Amino acid sequence: MTVSASEIPAAAGIISVRNLIKQFGRFAALRGVTADFDAGKFHAILGDNGAGKTTLLRALAGLADPTRGTVAILGKNPREACREIGYMAHPSLLYDEMSGMENLRYFARLYDIAGDARCQQVIRSVGLDPELSRPIGQYSQGMRQRMSLARAILHDPKILLLDEPFSNVDVHSAQEMVGLLKHMRDAGKTIFVVTHQAALLEGVADEFIWMQAGQIVDRTPQLSAEHSGAGAQ
Amino acid sequence: MKRVFPILAVLTGLLLAYAFYEAIWVAPMERTMGDVQRIFYYHVPSAWTAFLLFFVNLIASVIYLIRKNAKADAVAVVSAEVGVVFCTVVLVTGPIWARPVWGIWWTWDLRLTTTLVLWLIYVSYLMLRRFSDSSQTPKLAAVLAIFGALDVPLVYFSIWFFRTQHPQPVIGGGGSIDPRMLHVLLINWLAFSCFAFLLSWARYRLEWLQREVEEAQALESLLGDGLAAPTRAPLDKTSSRTGPQ
Amino acid sequence: MNSIKFLYAAYIATWLIHALYLGTMVRRYSRLRQQKKNLGTGGK
Amino acid sequence: MSSLRSITLATLAKDIRLEWRSKDAINSMLFFSLLVVVIFSFSFDPNAEESRQIAGGLIWVAFLFAAVVALNQTWARELRNQVLDAYRVSPAPANALFTAKVLGNFFLVSLLEALMAPLFMIFYNLRALGPAWQLIPVALLGTWALVVNGTFFAAMSLRTRSREIMLPLLLFPISIPAVQSMVEATRIILSGDGAARFWIVLLLTYDVVFTTACLALFETVLQAE
Numbered sequence: 250m251t252v253s254a255s256e257i258p259a260a261a262g263i264i265s266v267r268n269l270i271k272q273f274g275r276f277a278a279l280r281g282v283t284a285d286f287d288a289g290k291f292h293a294i295l296g297d298n299g300a301g302k303t304t305l306l307r308a309l310a311g312l313a314d315p316t317r318g319t320v321a322i323l324g325k326n327p328r329e330a331c332r333e334i335g336y337m338a339h340p341s342l343l344y345d346e347m348s349g350m351e352n353l354r355y356f357a358r359l360y361d362i363a364g365d366a367r368c369q370q371v372i373r374s375v376g377l378d379p380e381l382s383r384p385i386g387q388y389s390q391g392m393r394q395r396m397s398l399a400r401a402i403l404h405d406p407k408i409l410l411l412d413e414p415f416s417n418v419d420v421h422s423a424q425e426m427v428g429l430l431k432h433m434r435d436a437g438k439t440i441f442v443v444t445h446q447a448a449l450l451e452g453v454a455d456e457f458i459w460m461q462a463g464q465i466v467d468r469t470p471q472l473s474a475e476h477s478g479a480g481a482q
Numbered sequence: 483m484k485r486v487f488p489i490l491a492v493l494t495g496l497l498l499a500y501a502f503y504e505a506i507w508v509a510p511m512e513r514t515m516g517d518v519q520r521i522f523y524y525h526v527p528s529a530w531t532a533f534l535l536f537f538v539n540l541i542a543s544v545i546y547l548i549r550k551n552a553k554a555d556a557v558a559v560v561s562a563e564v565g566v567v568f569c570t571v572v573l574v575t576g577p578i579w580a581r582p583v584w585g586i587w588w589t590w591d592l593r594l595t596t597t598l599v600l601w602l603i604y605v606s607y608l609m610l611r612r613f614s615d616s617s618q619t620p621k622l623a624a625v626l627a628i629f630g631a632l633d634v635p636l637v638y639f640s641i642w643f644f645r646t647q648h649p650q651p652v653i654g655g656g657g658s659i660d661p662r663m664l665h666v667l668l669i670n671w672l673a674f675s676c677f678a679f680l681l682s683w684a685r686y687r688l689e690w691l692q693r694e695v696e697e698a699q700a701l702e703s704l705l706g707d708g709l710a711a712p713t714r715a716p717l718d719k720t721s722s723r724t725g726p727q
Numbered sequence: 728m729n730s731i732k733f734l735y736a737a738y739i740a741t742w743l744i745h746a747l748y749l750g751t752m753v754r755r756y757s758r759l760r761q762q763k764k765n766l767g768t769g770g771k
Numbered sequence: 772m773s774s775l776r777s778i779t780l781a782t783l784a785k786d787i788r789l790e791w792r793s794k795d796a797i798n799s800m801l802f803f804s805l806l807v808v809v810i811f812s813f814s815f816d817p818n819a820e821e822s823r824q825i826a827g828g829l830i831w832v833a834f835l836f837a838a839v840v841a842l843n844q845t846w847a848r849e850l851r852n853q854v855l856d857a858y859r860v861s862p863a864p865a866n867a868l869f870t871a872k873v874l875g876n877f878f879l880v881s882l883l884e885a886l887m888a889p890l891f892m893i894f895y896n897l898r899a900l901g902p903a904w905q906l907i908p909v910a911l912l913g914t915w916a917l918v919v920n921g922t923f924f925a926a927m928s929l930r931t932r933s934r935e936i937m938l939p940l941l942l943f944p945i946s947i948p949a950v951q952s953m954v955e956a957t958r959i960i961l962s963g964d965g966a967a968r969f970w971i972v973l974l975l976t977y978d979v980v981f982t983t984a985c986l987a988l989f990e991t992v993l994q995a996e
Contacts, residue, residue, distance in 0.1 A: 271617075272697070272700055273617050274615045274696065274700075275696050276700055277701060280701075310860055313996050314618075331860055331862050338853060341852045343852055343857075345852065346792055347785075347788075355781060355785050356857060359781075360861060502738075516730055520734055521733070521734055528741070547991070567745065570744050571740075571741045571744050574740045574741070578737040579733070581733060599944065602944035606944050606945075609937075610931065610937070613931040613932050613933060614930045614931035618996055621991055628984065629945055629981070630944075633944075636973065636980070639948075640952055641951075643969050643970075644951065644955065647965070677745075684752060688756050688759070692755075694763070695759050698763070699766065
């Protein structure tokens with residue numbers, strides 16, 4: 250149920266979610282999530298499989314229309330605020346037959362970004378070589394995740410929504426990516442990371458959001474702080 | 483509300499019986515075709531009712547696309563399904579009528595062929611609803627309904643011109659019709675329309691029940707996981723039974 | 728003229744189709760009512 | 772709006788480059804169409820006059836099946852890594868993607884037809900009695916009618932369980948007037964009796980009506996989740 254921008258409360262932080270319910274036929278993925286998130290914070294979203302983490306992230310990205318309730322990004326409907334949203338999903342969201350540079354050049358065009366400068370800069374920032382001509386299909390999983398992250402930050406969005414960015418990535422690459430995200434958070438970006446490797450974000454994330462059965466059950470500043478609901482791996 | 487349904491059912495039954503009586507005895511026998519022409523009083527009203535139902539489906543689909551309310555979607559499902567049933571009746575009685583009169587089972591007659599194409603379109607509509615189980619099925623179905631409606635005039639004209647190229651016997655005969663026959667025809671149409679309304683109403687209640695059960699099962703599957711979620715789901719406590727979304 | 732047979736065939740066919748449809752509706756209705764009762768008692 | 776055009780061209784260029792690089796779709800299409808033509812030729816052995824009457828139907832049914840196989844591939848590449856999500860999150864308009872995909876399919880299917888038509892001519896040793904040049908607009912308008920709806924329904928059937936079978940189930944009923952127009956127009960042109968003008972006008976109307984409907988409703992289908 251898309252809601253016109255006027256009905257959404259403006260002042261409630263950069264992102265505000267009101268009683269968000271998402272139902273896929275018989276399965277209720279989100280059962281009434283209500284939350285506000287401030288700008289420039291690094292949020293880690295944790296929880297078991299099926300807790301609704303990915304669905305929440307997709308709802309924030311405007312990919313999943315809420316069955317009931319509202320989602321506001323910068324006071325607007327997620328789709329209206331899409332220039333400020335960078336989304337990275339478990340699959341790479343890149344064309345396997347094209348090289349990293351070709352992929353980014355195409356996506357840059359979708360964001361009206363001309364020239365290769367920005368693409369090269371972003372590829373270097375994730376620690377890859379822009380001249381690498383091998384198609385993405387032949388990248389290692391770690392390199393593919395980095396290129397996917399590069400695509401997500403290509404248009405310099407204020408908000409980053411990353412779904413399992415470190416999954417089956419070697420520890421070294423993962424730590425490098427965490428460092429990059431930390432650097433972006435310090436530069437003022439708002440970052441959401443859905444992950445099962447919470448330990449990587451210890452001391453980096455400003456807030457840990459615990460989800461369970463389609464609901465946010467707790468929000469703690471530290472990972473180890475007492476909390477209810479699902480344990481973190 | 484509950485009592486109205488049985489009353490309407492009885493009334494419709496009486497009306498149908500009366501219409502049947504009119505069709506069999508009262509209506510004058512057609513000179514050339516004889517009594518078999520009386521199939522006309524079931525064949526044509528069923529077609530009109532089917533077209534009416536498909537029109538309702540179009541309206542409901544457009545309303546759903548604009549306002550996204552579940553009731554319009556339910557009406558769209560119901561009108562499509564009952565419409566297909568009436569269309570099937572037309573497609574079955576047509577050949578049964580053509581066989582004795584022209585000795586052929588099927589004629590690419592304008593009205594009959596249009597009905598056939600409509601039947602194909604709305605069966606594919608129902609298939610789409612059954613195959614796509616995502617929460618966005620209503621939206622996809624509404625789009626397809628609009629495509630189907632846009633197709634109808636094109637189907638009609640293409641077959642009409644095709645008919646002028648290859649003239650073939652026309653079911654139900656063109657030209658003027660004996661006023662008494664017309665009278666019986668209209669009574670039958672009224673009877674079938676009431677019957678269609680009754681069927682739709684029952685099917686609508688069935689659809690609503692299905693959605694309620696589906697939603698309850700969805701909640702059940704989450705709560706039933708035995709998770710002692712500290713914050714009770716607000717859906718249970720605060721929001722009243724506002725009916726399925 | 729055996730065309731009368733076709734007349735009856737057409738009328739019967741019409742009501743047969745409607746009866747079949749009503750039958751499926753009744754069957755679905757009872758199945759759903761059963762599911763709703765199961766939900767009430769929390770059993771699956 | 773320049774961005775709509777530039778994104779459409781960029782998407783089209785990307786598709787053509789990918790297609791040129793792998794060429795898997797075009798090869799399988801070609802071979803499939805050849806099989807369809809040969810099988811149709813085996814199953815009918817008409818003399819000259821008969822072949823002119825039924826050739827129209829055979830050719831277009833063969834093209835229809837070849838087109839459906841091509842249309843089923845339309846979104847294959849986007850599905851592999853859920854690239855559609857990247858497109859949906861971007862500010863790029865949905866119609867740019869749709870137009871690019873339709874144009875891509877149109878070139879692919881037209882290429883198939885251009886290669887298959889001579890085969891039909893040979894197998895059925897057809898010689899058009901009527902104005903043969905009119906076959907061009909019929910083929911172009913007819914192919915566009917199949918491709919624009921086909922691409923739209925291919926996108927729609929992405930959301931369904933059995934994707935491959937869903938596309939023809941949705942496409943064929945809606946395309947009946949278009950297919951009938953193509954077949955009748957071809958038959959008239961080949962046999963030379965009467966004018967195919969009415970059918971060409973009907974095809975044009977069909978194209979205009981459904982291209983507008985597709986452009987208006989594609990956003991709803993793409994974003995449906």
